[in-house]
Amino acid sequence: MSQEAKIDRSPKPMRVLLVQTIAQGESRDHAERLADEIERLAVSAGLQPVGRRYFPLSRPHAGTYLGKGNLETLATEVIEHEAELVLFNHALTPVQQRNLEKALAAKVSDRTGVILEIFSARAQTREGRLQVELAALLYQQSRLVRSWTHLERQKGGVGLRGGPGETQIEVDRRLIRERIRQLEKKLETVQRTRALQRRARQEVPFYSVALVGYTNAGKSTLFNRLTGAGVLAEDQLFATLDPTVRRIRLPNGEKIILSDTVGFIRDLPHQLVAAFRATLEETLEADLLLHVVDLSDPEWEAQQESVEETLRDLDVGDKPLLTLYNKADRLPPEESGLGERMAARVDSLVISAVTGTGLDTLLATLGERSRGNCRLLCLRLPITDGALLARLCREGQVLERHDDETHIHLTLALSPIARGRLEADIQPFITLSPNGEMPVSAPE
Helix, strand or coil, X not given: CCCCCCCCCCCCCXXXXXXXXXXXXXXXXXXXXXXXXXXXXXXXXXXXXXXXXXXXXXXXXXXXXXXXXXXXHHXXXXXXXXXXXXXXXXXXXXXXXXXXXXXXXXXEECHHHHHHHHHHHHCCCHHHHHHHHHHHHHHHCCCCCCCCCHHHHCCCCCCCCCCCCCCCCCCCHHHHHHHHXXXXXXXXXXXXXXXXXXXXXXXXXXXXXXXXXECCCCHHHHHHHHHCCCCCCCCCCCCCCCCEEEEEECCCCCEEEEEECCCECCCCCHHHHHHCHHHHHHHHHCCEEEEEEECCCCCHHHHHHHHHHHHHHCCCCCCCEEEEEECHHHCCHHHHHHHHHHHCCCCEEECCCCCCCCHHHHHHHHHHHHHHHCEEEEEEEECCCHHHHHHHHHHCEEEXXXXXXXXXXXXXXXXXXXXXXXXXXXXXXXXXXXXXXCECCXXX
């Protein structure tokens, strides 16, 4: 059979109708931007948006979220668009979801459900898959869903797509509870392993920096730019879920640990905050947080506040934070002054991870921050010991140098780990006693 004559048996994406309500006092423009986000979430989940519907809503109906008239209108549009799934950009209760499915004769999911679907498809590590499955079970345990076949298949999913057992309505809650207990035990083991890895890093005290920010703000692009890592960085929501840690060398010679974490999102489901706490422990343990903000997004202020609120929920709201206003290259001409205003803020930089704008300043700032861990040493080396001099230049930062006929006089900043590696070699040449060591300040 020729290549052209082959039948395409790949499953077609599910047709989804998007629902966005407009609260009292909320503008249509704001509602449309929220609908843009849920559409991007739908596309990221592999769904095919076929239409949007906006409904003014003063308060949600207890049983069906929408009132009777709006519900009838929505049911008509489901038929017209031949929608298989109706996706609400809001949290639905189990009762509302069941009643909506009966009234609309279609599958219904909410914002939390589609986020879980994306996480299920994209988690790569064993830890990530365990966390996704736990979050999905916590979300679904009070709902009557179609099937939880992954309890036997060891595979994720939150019920948006079909599969074996699709006609099963009643979920065996006892099996779900048992599976939750199993997952929690496995994750405890994972957390202990991660704690041991982190303890090993702490014993080798590198300065630790974690990237945080709204999903698709450009964290992974920035991480790749700074580290040369091959982390997936695409223009889609939740492109990367599993944490990645790399060691980088700064221009001043300092070495730091940089970690890329899962992106946050507005109204982040509490199940994910709980289930992904182990992943976010890299954030909890960092010496400095780099909050990456997409300055080109019209909703950047709301996104920034959403991330900061989540950090407070994780009890890291008081951790040192440097805000990076990213994607400055995408600012329209009429917003050219926005970058200057943001750069003027305290502990803020304007950058572009794609073009490299502002990254030299960022690296210099990280060098200044990390140098708080360094100590000042004065050394008097034989002028013939070029090998040791070269090592010192690689391992630390030379702040001052003066040569005479027989010796090289150095004022050197060394991190604790570099000092440990060089201790035996440099001890005979230290001219400032250990009691005289001082914290290094940024050179003029």
